[in-house]
Amino acid sequence: MGLPTPDTAHLARPEYASVYEPAEDTYLLLDALENDRAELQALRPAVCVEIGSGSGCVSAFLGQVLAPHRALIVSTDINAAASAATRETAARAAPAAVLEQCRTRFAQALDGRLRGGVDVLLFNPPYVVTPADEIDSTPEASAWAGGRDGREVLDALLPQVAGLLAPAGRFYLVAIEENKPDEIVRIMAAHGLAGRRVLSRRAGREHLSILRFARSPAAC
Template identity: 40%
Template sequence: METPYQNHIDKADFEFVYEPAEDSFLLIDALEKDLQYLRNKNPTFCLEVGSGSGIVITAFAMVFPQSLCFSTDVNFKACVMSKSTAAHNKVILEPVTMDLASCFKNQFEVVIFNPPYVVTDSDECGHVNITASWAGGEKGREITDKLLNTLPKILAGNGTFYLLLIEENIPEEVIDIMSKKGYKSEIVIRRRVKNEQQLVLKFYR
């Protein structure tokens, strides 16, 4: 998978929108590693929750131009940037400003989420500004767990969910939560970055 063109983005915009970092590129690497699996599924409807700059869903759309790709972000500026990133890479993306995927009734064959995973006080998470991109509350999982509760409503029966976590998020608990909802799991990729052990989990029925 190609890394999308990003030179159109003004660096000053990253005061308001999460700047692509190691976790963003790890998620792209995970999708690339799973590319044959995804090609076999030939997904029609795909969604990235919390798209930030839009580089992950754009990288996906560049490989699957026939897919209808959507993104959400609680931060309107992130939705504008995601749309711009897609346009500069000549792919079609429909960004929607919303909390997680709360307004969707669609069922997506692929859902991608790089959540705010930093362990913080609860009152630091749930904002609509740049803080929303990293503050995860207790266990760094408050936003993630909120999406997990609604995931069966937006993920198609044959769908696949890709989730980036760090060890502090206690991935084993996430696997257990999803197992109780009827999902199998795999670790697609794992990498130590500075002081973080990052990994991407894949869930499917």
């Protein structure tokens, strides 16, 4: 039987109106993590980071995937309401992990401390193709507006990923076809990380994929 999806019923409250509700992209990432459960547990991660946690559904789920192993899971988001929602989701979820939330862009506020120490890094970015000026135009738009190729937010993170990851660390990324996943894989290769699609699914007009990256081609 599959792991339960974390309870995010509190997102119906008005203070969370700007928070991204878990959707097909979220669920594909959950499925990729559950598929990799044995490998992720074998990794015995100490520090996991989710950038852009929104509801906190993915971070809380990662805690379940790793249980009974307990890891520190640090979630970040630029939306204050998302930070609060993530804290509430974590409090409702079984305390399978130590979940901390930090309101910051990417992992900037923690970068120096996390450098070379992140065992599992997750990002479901704002990936929709939009005019550049929609990016971060509202808290709601921050959840989906990705600018040119839906890549402008993601492209600012990609050069930082290898520096954040621990030697055996893994990076899971959500992408759609318009984001040019093969080009993302080539960019990451130039930064020393091997990557490939591990899961794909069509959801309405979106062709979603999960890309997984690691230093060793055998681990990606």
